[in-house]
Amino acid sequence: xxxxxxxxxxxxxxxxxxxxxxxxxxxxxxxxxxxxxxxxxxxxxxxxxxxxxxxxxxxxxxxxxxxxxxxxxxxxxxxxxxxxxxxxxxxxxxxxxxxxxxxxxxxxxxxxxxxxxxxxxxxxxxxxxxxxxxxxxxxxxxxxxxxxxxxxxxxxxxxxxxxxxxxxxxxxxxxxxxxxxxxxxxxxxxxxxxxxxxxxxx
Amino acid sequence: xxxxxxxxxxxxxxxxxxxxxxxxxxxxxxxxxxxxxxxxxxxxxxxxxxxxxxxxxxxxxxxxxxxxxxxxxxxxxxxxxxxxxxxxxxxxxxxxxxxxxxxxxxxxxxxxxxxxxxxxxxxxxxxxxxxxxxxxxxxxxxxxxxxxxxxxxxxxxxxxxxxxxxxxxxxxxxxxxxxxxxxxxxxxxxxxxxxxxxxxxx
Numbered sequence: 179x180x181x182x183x184x185x186x187x188x189x190x191x192x193x194x195x196x197x198x199x200x201x202x203x204x205x206x207x208x209x210x211x212x213x214x215x216x217x218x219x220x221x222x223x224x225x226x227x228x229x230x231x232x233x234x235x236x237x238x239x240x241x242x243x244x245x246x247x248x249x250x251x252x253x254x255x256x257x258x259x260x261x262x263x264x265x266x267x268x269x270x271x272x273x274x275x276x277x278x279x280x281x282x283x284x285x286x287x288x289x290x291x292x293x294x295x296x297x298x299x300x301x302x303x304x305x306x307x308x309x310x311x312x313x314x315x316x317x318x319x320x321x322x323x324x325x326x327x328x329x330x331x332x333x334x335x336x337x338x339x340x341x342x343x344x345x346x347x348x349x350x351x352x353x354x355x356x357x358x359x360x361x362x363x364x365x366x367x368x369x370x371x372x373x374x375x376x377x378x379x380x
Numbered sequence: 381x382x383x384x385x386x387x388x389x390x391x392x393x394x395x396x397x398x399x400x401x402x403x404x405x406x407x408x409x410x411x412x413x414x415x416x417x418x419x420x421x422x423x424x425x426x427x428x429x430x431x432x433x434x435x436x437x438x439x440x441x442x443x444x445x446x447x448x449x450x451x452x453x454x455x456x457x458x459x460x461x462x463x464x465x466x467x468x469x470x471x472x473x474x475x476x477x478x479x480x481x482x483x484x485x486x487x488x489x490x491x492x493x494x495x496x497x498x499x500x501x502x503x504x505x506x507x508x509x510x511x512x513x514x515x516x517x518x519x520x521x522x523x524x525x526x527x528x529x530x531x532x533x534x535x536x537x538x539x540x541x542x543x544x545x546x547x548x549x550x551x552x553x554x555x556x557x558x559x560x561x562x563x564x565x566x567x568x569x570x571x572x573x574x575x576x577x578x579x580x581x582x
Contacts, residue, residue: 265479268555277467314581317563346566353470354563361519361556364548365580374582379516380571 182207182225184240186215189257189301190231196305200335207244222248227255227328234260234279238286250289253325255332256280256352257296257304259359271360280352284321291325293318294352295333298362300372307337307375314375315342319351344378384409384427386442388417391459391503392433398507402537409446424450429457429530436462436481440488452491455527457534458482458554459498459506461561473562482554486523493527495520496554497535500564502574509539509577516577517544521553546580 179202183194186208197204206214207221215221222228222244232240237258241249260279261269280294295318296304303310316338320326330343346354358376366372381404385396388410399406408416409423417423424430424446434442439460443451462481463471482496497520498506505512518540522528532545548556560578568574 266552268553270479270555271559277472310581312581314579344567344570346570350468351470351566353472354566357473357559357562360559364553364556365546368546368548369580369582371582374580376578377516377581378567378571378576379512379514379579380573380576 179203180224180226181205182221182223182228182244183231184208184218184221184228184244185231185233185258186213187231187233189304190229192301192305193229193231193257193296196336209240209243218244219248222252225252227253227332230254230256230258230283232258234258237279238282241283241287246287246289249287251291253291253293253322253328254283254287255296255329256283256292256294259297259356261359261363268360268363271357278350278352278356280319280349280356284349291320291322292349293320293322293325293329294349294355295329298355298358299375300366303373303375305336307342309373310375312377313342314377315344316375317344317346317351317355319346319349319355321348381405382426382428383407384423384425384430384446385433386410386420386423386430386446387433387435387460388415389433389435391506392431394503394507395431395433395459395498398538411442411445420446421450424454427454429455429534432456432458432460432485434460436460439481440484443485443489448489448491451489453493455493455495455524455530456485456489457498457531458485458494458496461499461558463561463565470562470565473559480552480554480558482521482551482558486551493522493524494551495522495524495527495531496551496557497531500557500560501577502568505575505577507538509544511575512577514579515544516579517546518577519546519548519553519557521548521551521557523550 205224208215407426410417
C-alpha cells in the first residue's frame with residue numbers, strides 16, 4: 179500500500195520502518211525536505227493512507243502544508259499528542275484549545291477520514307506490542323467505520339491482537355485517548371521506562 | 381478513627397458505609413443537613429481525616445463551607461472529579477480552570493494535606509477492589525509523605541494490596557489522575573459496566 183508519513187521524529191521514523199518492513203511503499207514528509215524526507219504535500223499526495231506523526235502542537239499547520247486537497251477522501255491516522263507544558267509538568271492536554279486534537283483535525287479537514295490511534299503508547303510499543311508483557315489494549319476512534327476497520331487491520335499487522343484493539347466510538351472520543359496521556363507521562367516516571375501500557379481489567 | 385465525609389452522593393455513601401464497617405467514627409457532611417448528614421463544617425470539625433466526595437464542580441465551595449480552620453492540619457482525601465460537559469460527552473477534564481482540582485484545593489487550603497486518591501474508579505470498586513478480577517492499580521499523589529502513607533494504609537484496609545497502590549508524586553500529578561477520567565467514561569461505555577479498572581502492564 180502507498181502510505182504517507184508526516185513527521186520525522188521518533189514516532190514517524192519508527193512507524194515508517196515498520197511499514198516498510200511490512201512491504202508498504204512509504205514516503206516520509208517533513209517541513210524541510212531532505213534526509214530521506216519529501217515536503218509534507220508530496221508525502222500526502224503519495225499516500226492512499228496518511229499517518230500524522232507530527233508534534234501535536236504543530237499538527238494543524240503541518241496538515242495545512244500537506245494540503246486539504248491531497249488529504250481529501252483519505253484515511254488519516256492521527257497519532258499526535260498536543261501536550262501543554264505552559265503550567266509545568268505533568269502536562270495538561272487539550273486545554274489550550276478546549277477540545278481534542280483529533281476532533282480539531284476532523285473539523286478542519288472534513289473530507290478526510292480521521293482515525294485517532296496509537297497515541298497512548300510510546301513509539302516502540304506502537305509497532306511491537308509484545309515488548310510489553312501480558313494483556314494490554316490500544317484504542318481507536320473515528321467517524322468512519324470503514325476507515326477504522328482499515329486502521330485496525332494495520333494495527334493487527336503491527337502485532338496488536340484484534341481482541342485488544344478497543345473501538346471507543348466517534349472522533350470525539352479522542353478527548354479520552356488524548357487526556358490519558360497526562361497520566362501516561364506520570365506512569366512513565368513510576369515505571370521508569372516508556373515500555374508499558376494499560377490493560378482494562380474487567 | 382474520627383473521619384468526616386463531605387458529600388452524600390453514591391461515592392460519599394459508599395465510602396461512609398465501608399469506613400463504618402471498618403469501625404471508624406464517621407460524620408457525613410452535606411450542604412443541607414438532615415437524613416443522617418450534618419453541615420459540612422460539623423463533619424470537617426469531627427474528622428481527624430476528611431474525605432472530599434462532593435461533585436468536583438462544587439468542591440471548592442463545599443470546602444469553603446466546611447471551613448479552612450476546620451480543615452487546617454488535617455489530611456483531606458480528594459476523591460472528586462470536575463467533569464466539564466459544556467462541549468458534550470465525553471467530558472473534558474480540568475479545562476475550565478487550567479489545572480487539576482486537587483491542585484486547586486491544595487492552593488486554596490495551604491494548611492491542609494491534600495491527597496488525591498480513588499477518583500479513577502467507580503464507588504463500588506473504591507471499597508471493593510476484588511470486584512474487578514486480576515491485577516489493577518489505584519493512584520495516590522500529594523505533597524505530604526506522611527499524609528500519603530496514612531491514606532495508603534486506609535486504601536489497604538479497603539482491600540487494595542500495597543503493591544497495587546502507585547504513588548505518582550506531588551499533588552500536581554492530580555492532573556494525570558483527573559485527566560484519565562475522560563478515558564474512563566469511554567471505557568465504561570465499551571465495557572458496559574463501571575466495574576473495571578486499569579492495570580499497568582510492564
